[in-house]
Structures are given as C-alpha cells and as structure tokens.
Amino acid sequence: MLKRTYEDQHCPIAASLERVGERWSLLIIRDVFFGLHRFDELQNDLGIARNVLRDRLTLLVDEGILVKRRYQERPERFEYKLTEKGTDLWPVLHALMSWGDKHAPLPDGPPTVVAHRGCGGVLDERRICDRCGELVLDVHDVQAQPGPGASRHHPLLVAAATR
C-alpha cells in the first residue's frame, strides 16, 4: 500500500498520492466524473479484475472521496458518487489530461475536451475558456465532452447511452 510507502514523507503531494496514487485509482475517479457510477460499468470500462476494483473503491470510500449507495436490493447493487473532496480532484485530472494531450498526443486528437458550461467554449491547459476568456475554476462550470479523438467506447458515450 502507498500509505506505508510514503509514511516518512512530510509532504502534501505524498499525502495526496497515498490517497489517489494507487494504480487505477485516478482512472476510477475519472470514470465517475464521466458518469460511470456502477460497479459493472466501471469494471467494463477499465477491464481490471473485480477484486482490484473492489479494493480501490473501498479505499476511495474510506478516504471520503467516493460515497457508496445501494440502488438495488435483490441482488444488492451499489453505485458510487464523488463527494466534494472527490470533485476537488478535478484540477489534478485536468492537469494530467493537459500534459498527456501535449506530450503523449493521440493520433486523432484529444478524446476528451472540457467545455465551459453554458458558454460553449473549451478550456485550455490553463483552464481559460477559449470563447469568453474567463478563468474557469469551479467544477460546476465545466463539463467533459467527447473530443475529436473519442472512440465509441469513451466512458462519456457509454454513460450517455445508459441514461
């Protein structure tokens, strides 16, 4: 566990990585941001072993990043939503996405763009809207959308199709 690995580090970056730096954790959080909330939806998208997904979800719930809610009784089924602590991670995901788009670009362009909700512009890597020029910092003012490089398996499209 990272928790033990970084124990001697007196550092908020290490503290954050202890909570979200486990393999797959940030991609789970990404998927929940994109609208995949149910265990099977997440498992389908990530293609990881069920026990690994279960472990990561438990850790993220224990950390107060996700909340778990039962949506079906027989058989029991659960869904996961981001808490405010979870949505506060959007600058981390946006920074990783921007760096990846710049330094490891995909052949068809970015699979995801972050739109300025209500304005229609797109945020650049500084989180400035390319239409109105505003600096957009509140997660409620942004909306992830499929970009030019989105495949038909993009979690945003999968989530939209199941609603």
Next chain:
Amino acid sequence: MLKRTYEDQHCPIAASLERVGERWSLLIIRDVFFGLHRFDELQNDLGIARNVLRDRLTLLVDEGILVKRRYQERPERFEYKLTEKGTDLWPVLHALMSWGDKHAPLPDGPPTVVAHRGCGGVLDERRICDRCGELVLDVHDVQAQPGPGASRHHPLLVAAATR
C-alpha cells in the same frame, strides 16, 4: 509496469500516469523541482532502495522528462535536471499539493508554499497570487519556498544548504 497496465486505455490521463504514475516518480520530480539533482541527494531524501531510484530515473530520462548529466568522472557521478516536458508537470504537482494541503493538512501548516517570483505573493490553489491578483501560469514566474510546516529535512532547505 504501468505501461502495460494501461495499454488499452485510450486516454491522456492514463498516458500521463504511464509516464509519471509509477510509485515514487512524482516525488522524484518534486525533489528535482526543489533543487535536489544528484542521485545521492535524491536517495537521502526519499529513503528508497537504490535500485528502485535507478529504475525510476532511467524511466524518466527515457521519457524525456529528466536529462542526465555527468558532473564527476572518477568515480562517475550523475545529476538530473528537468526538461521542458518535465517542468510542464508543475500544474500536476501544484494540483496534488493544493488538494493535499486542503484535504490532508499537516499539523503545522503547509510545508511548501509557491511564491510569485519578484512579487512576493503566494499562489492559492487556483494559481492566483494573493498579493497582486495575477493568474500565474509560467513555471519561471513561480518559486517554491519552505512554508510554516517545513521540517529541517525539507528538500528545499537541504538543497539550499548544499549550494
């Protein structure tokens, strides 16, 4: 290796994590930002096994995030500097630091603050300077400084003492 783990993910976040998401990689990059450039300095600060550090440094050099330069011939000694691709990671580190400062605060306050170079203000989690109100986006305009919660082992202080 993450590279293989995330292979099926068509996603810039996954692509970034493939490059910097290995355990310790982001803390190595943090230390180089803070002025620790030499293998032994990094090893002292991180307290990790030498072979692990060597593996991570090799990966980061191969990815073009760090450059390796020999600074001594007998015995051979190397130091590591960030490339532009490497310094482009500062929003990732800043976002992780801000989230950690907010959601996993250390008892004595933030060990590191990010100052607006030449102005003396401090950047908030939006990267806005608390003195002049400017949005600070260029890595050359910022300078990490020990904060109220810095211990005497803070890499910035260690780096300053060896210069």
